[in-house]
Amino acid sequence: MTKKYAIGADVGGSHISTVLVDIQTGNMVIESKSEQNINNQASAEEIFNDWSIAIKKTMSFVNADEIAGIGFAMPGPFDYENGVALLKM
Numbered sequence: 001m002t003k004k005y006a007i008g009a010d011v012g013g014s015h016i017s018t019v020l021v022d023i024q025t026g027n028m029v030i031e032s033k034s035e036q037n038i039n040n041q042a043s044a045e046e047i048f049n050d051w052s053i054a055i056k057k058t059m060s061f062v063n064a065d066e067i068a069g070i071g072f073a074m075p076g077p078f079d080y081e082n083g084v085a086l087l088k089m
Contacts, residue, residue, distance in 0.1 A: 003068035
């Protein structure tokens with residue numbers, strides 16, 4: 001099957017939003033949008049589990065073999081180890 005879609009994932013401090021993107025047109029498949037709240041104080045395992053919930057919801061709109069990949073947008077600069085944003089204003 002042809003790879004028709006990519007998944008875009010926007011990771012924030014308290015959520016993850018995911019959506020399918022049509023590779024040919026660059027358009028989002030709006031009905032595939034999923035949002036999941038994230039507890040940023042949770043363990044890495046819990047956070048990744050919440051991410052997977054959002055990603056799986058978005059993937060449910062197409063066959064997995066139609067997905068070319070996934071791209072993540074995350075805030076930065078960030079000290080991920082200590083959970084501290086290093087943004088300067």
